[in-house]
Amino acid sequence: MREAPTAQSNSTNAARARTLRFAHFTDLHITPDRPSEPGMKQAFETAQADGIEMILTGGDLIMDGFATRRAQVDREWALLHKIFQEHCRVPVEHCLGNHDIFGFCRSKAELKGDEPDYGYGRSLGELKLGARWRSFDRNGWHFIVLSSVEPDPDNECAYLAYLNDEQRAWLEADLAATKLPTVVVSHVPIITVTATIRAGESERKKKETVIAGSQVHLDAAPVHGIFRRTGNVKLVLSGHMHLVDRCEADGVTYCCSGAVCGGWWKPHKTYCEPTYALIDLFNDGSFDYRVKPTGWTNP
Numbered sequence: 001m002r003e004a005p006t007a008q009s010n011s012t013n014a015a016r017a018r019t020l021r022f023a024h025f026t027d028l029h030i031t032p033d034r035p036s037e038p039g040m041k042q043a044f045e046t047a048q049a050d051g052i053e054m055i056l057t058g059g060d061l062i063m064d065g066f067a068t069r070r071a072q073v074d075r076e077w078a079l080l081h082k083i084f085q086e087h088c089r090v091p092v093e094h095c096l097g098n099h100d101i102f103g104f105c106r107s108k109a110e111l112k113g114d115e116p117d118y119g120y121g122r123s124l125g126e127l128k129l130g131a132r133w134r135s136f137d138r139n140g141w142h143f144i145v146l147s148s149v150e151p152d153p154d155n156e157c158a159y160l161a162y163l164n165d166e167q168r169a170w171l172e173a174d175l176a177a178t179k180l181p182t183v184v185v186s187h188v189p190i191i192t193v194t195a196t197i198r199a200g201e202s203e204r205k206k207k208e209t210v211i212a213g214s215q216v217h218l219d220a221a222p223v224h225g226i227f228r229r230t231g232n233v234k235l236v237l238s239g240h241m242h243l244v245d246r247c248e249a250d251g252v253t254y255c256c257s258g259a260v261c262g263g264w265w266k267p268h269k270t271y272c273e274p275t276y277a278l279i280d281l282f283n284d285g286s287f288d289y290r291v292k293p294t295g296w297t298n299p
């Protein structure tokens, strides 16, 4: 069903036609220990009733694999597969978050680091992905799925958000090879408004706002520069903050789509309610972006 352009529309072209409607589901944090199963069921029902044709995830698919022992990580991935098999009726494209990496924090995960599924190996295997980052075309649009999270060389239980050299070179080449309007997704925001909210008033004494390199991409300037130069990137999606934000820089719109789990499947004062983004893409390179409640309330 064709909907009338809304106030959020970025186009006034009366001839434009929608070519794809999809949902951005980020920060699912699936675990058998909290009500993620009914919460995810509700999210799928709500989004699918909206007529989505695809789900693009934003990472943090399971509660945690980064600093968690194998038996628990096994339970979380098993539940994720069960939930998607039972409730998801549209194609899914997955993006990986920090919590999907297995055992970078080796001391807490009780791993040595030489296991075949250590690090990114586990989620690539679980999701049958050939690579951490990739791109694909759908309905006249180009999609780029980035992989934000790298180990922190100074602390095995921390991480940093940036594109490694290989990924950045790949991104430049991939964007140079397409003329299609492009949607990019990364787990950690490349540019975000909410990081300054997180920084809080305590920073006043230091006379500066400090934003951690695990919270926002450390390479925002060069990556945004790549987006600007190519001119095709319309919409850049992220998660990670469990907050909803939207900003625009040099014609590129950056949106953080909250979290499907809200505050990790618990009621939470600071973080968003369970949300997802409903996105319409049009044949003139414009889009509509809306954040909606999944309909689930954490008990």
Ligand SMILES: [Zn+2]
Pocket (backbone or CB within 6 Å): 027, 029, 060, 240, 241, 242
């Ligand atoms: Zn998360």
